[in-house]
Every structure is written in structure tokens, then in C-alpha cells.
Amino acid sequence: MLFYDFEVFKYDWLVVVLDMTAKKKHVIINAPDELKALYEQNINDIWVGFNSRHYDQYIFKAILCGFDPKKVNDYIIVKGKPGWQYSSLFRSYPLNNYDVMMNIDRGLKVFEGFMGNSIKETSVDFNIDRKLTPEEIKETVKYCTHDVEQTVQVFLQRKADFEAHLSLVKIASGNTLDLSLIGKTKPQLSAIILEARKSEYIDEFDIDFPDTLQISKYREVMEWYMNPNNRRYTDDKDKKMQLNTMIAGVPHTFAWGGVHGAIEKYCGTGHYLMADVASLYPSLMIRYNLHSRSMKDPKKFVDIYNTRIKYKAEKNPLQLPLKLVLNSTYGVMKDKNNALYDPRQANRVCVYGQLLILDLIEKLEGYCELIQSNTDGILIKLPDGSQKTYDMIDDICWEWEQRTGLTLEFDEYHKVFQKDVNNYLILPPGELYDENGKPLWKSKGAYVKKLSNLDYDLPIVNKAMIEYMVHGTPVEQTIEQCNELKEFQLVSKISNKYTCILHGEQPVNEKCVRLFASKDAADLGVKKIHATTGKAAKLQNSPEHCFIFNDAVNGVAVPAKLDKQWYVNLANRRLKDFGVG
The missing domain is CATH 3.90.1600.10 (B family DNA polymerase, palm domain)
Structure with missing residues (x-):
């Protein structure tokens, strides 16, 4: 297994690869022959990256094809197009790519922040219009290496997800292990397992009601769904259709x-x-024949459901990949790019479930x-x-x-x-x-959920609220007794809609920052600058006075200027939202 990350500039490119099996680090700079040799040596291995499904694998293939990686970079990043569309020659270089990133993720830097690691960015401008100097290359290698190491950490935190994904690959391969499928998403693997054949449908809102339904008092809900004017997702003003x-x-x-x-x-x-x-949605599909009509044989879905129930009772870990197949089927029925696409059945499942509840x-x-x-x-x-x-x-x-x-x-x-x-x-x-x-x-919910190393934002507020709700401990006590700086962190990242973050009036080099409330009036607030309008807006949940600490924070003690009262006030405000006080 190899972990990798590419950095691309106008006149330079480099990749850092950590070979976990050989315990070796590769740094390749502007050397396509060296990259090709490494690729051929490890063509049957799994290559792991963060956002590599959408970016790094296509930079990799572009270099192997002899293309200018900067042009492919701009095709993906600037034009916002999928990398696979750039050239059919990419198929000449198969890559067993596994992407640690999930659709819900806000980026690797956010995870680095949550884990308490350094989130400092490189000072080298990615839009630089010349060859990089040796010093800039050195800094970029250091930055890239850090990101690959962080990708390894995220992978280890999500190892169970990888193992479940590998099990899906095995099922989709017919109980062999065809690693060429490792780059498929879980919904794509589910479509393969269920032998779905992509079809087009024009009856998206041709819905009915379950024949077992008995509603008398709240028939207005049924009438709303029966009304042809409501059979659309948004109204003429693009507002969500709802009752x-x-x-x-x-x-x-x-x-x-x-x-x-x-x-x-x-x-x-x-x-x-x-x-x-x-198992509401899978149960509805089976009981009321609401499977995707693109499945070759709906009985296979029923068999997977029954096998999963059996495995769950036996505490067999194979129940997890089967659960993923069952639960992903409903969601992808509205994905036009998935072979299970069948929007009418998805709407029927949803309406049946609502009305039966x-x-x-x-x-x-x-x-x-x-x-x-x-x-x-x-x-x-x-x-x-x-x-x-x-x-x-x-x-x-x-x-x-x-x-x-x-x-x-x-x-x-x-x-x-x-x-x-x-x-x-x-x-x-x-x-x-x-x-x-x-x-x-x-x-x-965000305020009281179980925290993890990859989801560690304002943890002290979360802990203070839970301690109060579960044990009756005053939030002041929980917060005042804590002296680990990491527990007070607020990790914030701006999207591409914004150009930069201002701390007071000073631009910050990073687009992801770790914030702490400050008692020092000289520590000003943080704002984000809109890329189109140039207007400034306060970063969400950020204190009026705060300091930034983007170095590694694990093991760092609370400084005297940390404003613990700000966290107490926030916890109390949130408790009021839960009906307390």
C-alpha cells in the first residue's frame, strides 16, 4: 500500500510517496521516467490519497501519458471539470486508487486541525509564474510530506471503513479480489453487486400509496402528495416544495x-x-416491491437483506458491507450516474415511509x-x-x-x-x-454528538453540555477545570468562494485556522473576504476577540489570556436551545 500526494505548479511538479510495505519514502521532482518506473514496480498495489479520486490520480496519469500536469490541474481546479474527461488515454494506465476522502469532508487541513496537528500552509504560491527555487522546492516537499503523513493518520482513523470497502470489492468481484474495483465508490460497488443495468425513466412522480395504509384524520397529507401541482421538488421561486x-x-x-x-x-x-x-427503507423495498427497476433480479436484494440479518445475529463482521449495500441503494436511486437510478422508486419509498409513520x-x-x-x-x-x-x-x-x-x-x-x-x-x-x-x-446533532479525532471542534463546549445533561455538572465547572488548549479549539476553513481570512485587518496565510477566545482586547476578530464582492463577513461561531494557533496543539497548556468565560456563555446559550433554563 502506497500513500501519495501531488503538488503542481506552472513549471514544476512533484510527488511524495510513502510505501508502507517497503517502509520507504519516494520524492520525485519533474522526473516522469522515475515516476513511471515507480508506477510499474507497484502497478498491482493500492495507491491511497486524499481527494485522489477527483484530482491526484489524474495528475499521475497525465504525467505517465506525457501531458503537461499543469493543464490537467487547471482543467480540474479552474474549469471544474472531471479529470476522466480530459483524455481517453488515461485508461491506458490503470491505477488501484483508494480515496480516504468522503463526500461530507471539508478537507485534509480541517482533519489536521481536529487531530491537533500543525495546519500551517506552505508560503510558496501555487500560481507562481516561474520555475521554483531550490529553497521553494524544499519547502514544498516538506509541506507535501506532511500532507501524506496526515493522510496516513486519517486512513488509520477510518481503517474499518477501508476494510468494509475491501469487502464490498470482494463481493462485487465474485468473492475474488479484483483491486481494479477499489476506486469505485460504495454506491457504484452496490450497483455492481446488485447487477443493475442503467435505464432511463420518465415517470419520476408517478407515485401511489401503500395498500395497507389507514389514515383518516390527517388525509390532508395524502392529498398534498396527490396534488399534481406539488409533484416537483421546487416551486417557481426555487423554494423547496413542502407541506x-x-x-x-x-x-x-x-x-x-x-x-x-x-x-x-x-x-x-x-x-x-x-x-x-x-431497516425502514430496505424493508419497504422488500415488503412493497419498491426496488430499483434497474436491478437484474430483485431477489438478490432480498437474499442480501436476509444474509445481513443472519450475520448481525451472529456478530459476523461481514454484516457491515452488506448493510452498506442495503442502505446505499435508496440514495443512489436519484443519482443519474448510477446504474441503480430510478427516481420514481426512490419517491415511492420515501412517501410510503412518511405516510406509514x-x-x-x-x-x-x-x-x-x-x-x-x-x-x-x-x-x-x-x-x-x-x-x-x-x-x-x-x-x-x-x-x-x-x-x-x-x-x-x-x-x-x-x-x-x-x-x-x-x-x-x-x-x-x-x-x-x-x-x-x-x-x-x-x-x-452537532452540539451533543460523540466526538472523534476527525471531528473535534469546540470539544469543551460539547463535553460541558453533555456533563450537565447526563450528570448535572455545571458547565462552569467542566470548563474551568480543563487546562488543555486543544479542548477549546475552533477549527474554521473558508471555501473557494472566499479569497482569504483577515485577523483584524491582517491577512492570514492559511485558509484553515484554529481559533481560541481571548481576554486580550488587542486580539481582534476574524473575517473572510468574498472573492466576488470583496465584502467581509465574520467567520461562523468565531469570538469577537481571538488568537490563532496553527502549530501542533497536542499537549499545549491553556495560556493566561484564554477567555474561558466565552466558552461558558456559549455552552449556556446552547443549553437554552435544548429547553434548559
């Missing part, structure tokens, strides 16, 4: 992408039940209080904790399960903190941790 209405006393939004409703800024204690539909809410209304509903489940509060009440709710749910062919999974909770349907923390009635110390509470 806003009250369901069981809770404001709800129904749309072509799902349903959600919640009591906002809610905090309460009592007897709560969360009822989620097990609404059906369940209608049957439960009057016997409990609805706290939230989402695409695949509901959270309700029971009037008491008696067996009679539980049995009554269970009977209603059982009838719904028998009629719809779907299965509900239940979890009991004792306390709820809820900002909205996508941001909440709920506590179980008994122990808060299992025998291994794993938390038994459930949380969702």
Missing part, C-alpha cells in the same frame, strides 16, 4: 426527502418510548404525547409507567406492524433534552453505562 402542518400537536414538515417534526427547545422527564422501524402517529394519538417524529421512527411520552399503559401502546404498535409488514424496535428513556428533531440527548431510566463503560444514552 407544513400540525400533527398530534407538533409542527411537522412533509417533503419529497422525508418527514420531520418535533417540539423545539424541549426538556422533560417521565416515561418515554422511542419506536424506530428496523403518520399512520402510526394517528393510531397512537390520544394515548400518549408525541415528542418528535422523523423519517424512520417516533419518540413518545407515556402518561405513566404502568404495565397497563405499556400494554396498550404495545397492542397499537403490534396491530400496525402486522398490517404494514414493518417491525418496530423499542427503547425506553427517562429524560429528554431536545433542540429539534436533529439535535437531542435522551437518557435511559436506569444505568447510564454498560459493563464496558459505554454510554447507554442516545444523542444526535
